[in-house]
Amino acid sequence: MAGLISTVAKSLSQPLSAVDTSSYAYVTVQHRMPIILTQIVDHLSRHKSEVYDAKTDSALVTSPTRLHPAGGLQDAWNSNRHESEEELKGILGALAKLRNELQTNKPLTRFDVGLAEKDDAYMGDFAEWNAALDSVVARNLISLSEPPKWFECSWLFVETYMYRRIMAAIHETTHLKLLDPFKWQKAESLKDSTKNVHNMLDYLKNTLEVIVQAEDKTPEELKRHFGQLLRLSLWGNKGDLSHSAGKGKPEPPSACHPTPETSNPHDDQHAMREVLLVDDSEAIWQHLRKASSTKCSLTESSGYTRVDIICDNYGLELITDLILGEFLIVSRLASQVCYHVKAMPWFVSDTTVPDLLHILDVINDHGGKFGDKWRDYLMSGKFIATTDAFWTLPYDFDWMKKKAPALYDYFKGSALIIFKGDLNYRKLTGDLKWPHTTPFKTALRSFHPAPLCTLRGLKAEVVVGLREGQAEDLTQQDKDWLTCGEFAENNFINNKLPSSEPSSIVVCILPHVKELNDPLKHLHHLLMEAFCKEHSIRLLKVASCEGFCALLKLLQQIDPANPYAAASHGIASIDASDLLIIKAAEPRSAGADEDLMSQYDVIMVRRRDAEGGSAATPVLPAVFPTYFDAT
Numbered sequence: 001m002a003g004l005i006s007t008v009a010k011s012l013s014q015p016l017s018a019v020d021t022s023s024y025a026y027v028t029v030q031h032r033m034p035i036i037l038t039q040i041v042d043h044l045s046r047h048k049s050e051v052y053d054a055k056t057d058s059a060l061v062t063s064p065t066r067l068h069p070a071g072g073l074q075d076a077w078n079s080n081r082h083e084s085e086e087e088l089k090g091i092l093g094a095l096a097k098l099r100n101e102l103q104t105n106k107p108l109t110r111f112d113v114g115l116a117e118k119d120d121a122y123m124g125d126f127a128e129w130n131a132a133l134d135s136v137v138a139r140n141l142i143s144l145s146e147p148p149k150w151f152e153c154s155w156l157f158v159e160t161y162m163y164r165r166i167m168a169a170i171h172e173t174t175h176l177k178l179l180d181p182f183k184w185q186k187a188e189s190l191k192d193s194t195k196n197v198h199n200m201l202d203y204l205k206n207t208l209e210v211i212v213q214a215e216d217k218t219p220e221e222l223k224r225h226f227g228q229l230l231r232l233s234l235w236g237n238k239g240d241l242s243h244s245a246g247k248g249k250p251e252p253p254s255a256c257h258p259t260p261e262t263s264n265p266h267d268d269q270h271a272m273r274e275v276l277l278v279d280d281s282e283a284i285w286q287h288l289r290k291a292s293s294t295k296c297s298l299t300e301s302s303g304y305t306r307v308d309i310i311c312d313n314y315g316l317e318l319i320t321d322l323i324l325g326e327f328l329i330v331s332r333l334a335s336q337v338c339y340h341v342k343a344m345p346w347f348v349s350d351t352t353v354p355d356l357l358h359i360l361d362v363i364n365d366h367g368g369k370f371g372d373k374w375r376d377y378l379m380s381g382k383f384i385a386t387t388d389a390f391w392t393l394p395y396d397f398d399w400m401k402k403k404a405p406a407l408y409d410y411f412k413g414s415a416l417i418i419f420k421g422d423l424n425y426r427k428l429t430g431d432l433k434w435p436h437t438t439p440f441k442t443a444l445r446s447f448h449p450a451p452l453c454t455l456r457g458l459k460a461e462v463v464v465g466l467r468e469g470q471a472e473d474l475t476q477q478d479k480d481w482l483t484c485g486e487f488a489e490n491n492f493i494n495n496k497l498p499s500s501e502p503s504s505i506v507v508c509i510l511p512h513v514k515e516l517n518d519p520l521k522h523l524h525h526l527l528m529e530a531f532c533k534e535h536s537i538r539l540l541k542v543a544s545c546e547g548f549c550a551l552l553k554l555l556q557q558i559d560p561a562n563p564y565a566a567a568s569h570g571i572a573s574i575d576a577s578d579l580l581i582i583k584a585a586e587p588r589s590a591g592a593d594e595d596l597m598s599q600y601d602v603i604m605v606r607r608r609d610a611e612g613g614s615a616a617t618p619v620l621p622a623v624f625p626t627y628f629d630a631t
Ligand SMILES: O=P(O)(O)OC[C@@]1(O)O[C@H](CO)[C@@H](O)[C@@H]1O
Pocket: 028, 159, 237, 240, 241, 242, 243, 312, 313, 347, 420, 421, 422, 423, 424, 457, 459, 460, 483
């Protein structure tokens, strides 16, 4: 068994990387990343006069498509024109050198911390980047004795490293620190989207009228709109320029991936179904409704429900995220929506703070009052725009507790964290080679500050949470299903797992499954047993799956008013990776087992329902039957 575990653990620890020349990671490092560097050099060379050009800036005010802001102070360019032009040449030289290092697989070079004054807003993360270069996240996957190199490290590291090197070349200047090297591509991505934007804002307007006017707005009505807007935000993710290697505006979604331009959003529900590989929108709806209806997020007792959106791309995707935020506020599913954007230009089209403020002007240009309304939201706190250095470090989210503890603690107050896009998904799952049926919660490892969901178009070879056989069927359907960006998933997990509060766990119950033919499930059980042992949590093993099922059936006698009632379909089959966690209202006393009966306040069980979907169904406290053989 130990050999089996080490085999599974070994395969799990392997990140996606260009070491595998048949992988998409290799295609990205070999071809796409050099193209992205070349495009920046071309744009900066061709638009040299527009780096900080008053004409372009003034055009920003009048032109209907409002090109992306010049991103800088005009007088800096005027008064230091010669120095600025020399610095621009320096940037172009640095990017050409970077491209050569990449293409010739040189060792990754360190950042010059000597350039960074104390608390430098631009280069203050250089020391952390150098620490990462010395750490396991940048290890050479071919030989530990070798330094990290472009084709021999994790894909996640070298890709994030490339973008940080691009911005380092800009941050190390005196006059061009504010230059956004992707501004032309971001502007381009919106250039022909007038109709899309109009349609989306019209849809929002109509939806809000329905919500506001319908006194007795039925939950079903709200739920339908919620699902539509969730899917709209998901398909906004197609506008990712790092995936299309910056080739300007990505192809408009094909017929089966409608956006308002290709169909009326009301009707796209079924057109999208077949490409949504995991759709937990029902569970998200039930969770948010419960969190808001009890006037508190699951982690705070105040009348305050905050939803956090970890943003991805500028342009259409950002507009769909703002539309989703408006719906959450007006429907009272949230009292505050916080938009987390990047502290610097990133992955070509990722949203920065200037981008978020600028898009409000673009929205105003497309008619309607939403741009002004959302600017007011930012002033009043209904919307928050924020950023953190962690999002542009190379660490996946398993590191957040250690590398950004304040950010992790902040998220504990969230009712729901919505992670947009592929890069965030890759960081949630560590960009590791998980088997595709790995439970999403397993792939999150130590990252569970609060309930969270993903809205992601698949553009990389990592995906978890699929049903047995689903990946094989998809490969038959489209051999590039993992990376073509045509398929999507929407995973949800109600992240109040024990590892964030072991002291509240009274008992953990596992089905005693003798022959576990799935190494992942075995690993899962071993991890839970180790967790219980580490935190002195009672671990009970059900002598048989039947006994375990009987207990869960017993727990089905739940309060019909419980909004989760609709989600519980009875136990059709039990998945051996399921478990029962009994939490205590108060930190657990060291009392005897008898006090189990009185302490717990909520029981979380994760199971697959008869349809093979997945639903987290918290149920009310129950009485213990005598099914257990304490082991
Ligand atoms: O986060 P997004 O914008 O959805 O996708 C970004 C991204 O996943 O797309 C490419 C994968 O194909 C990578 O280069 C990059 O990581």
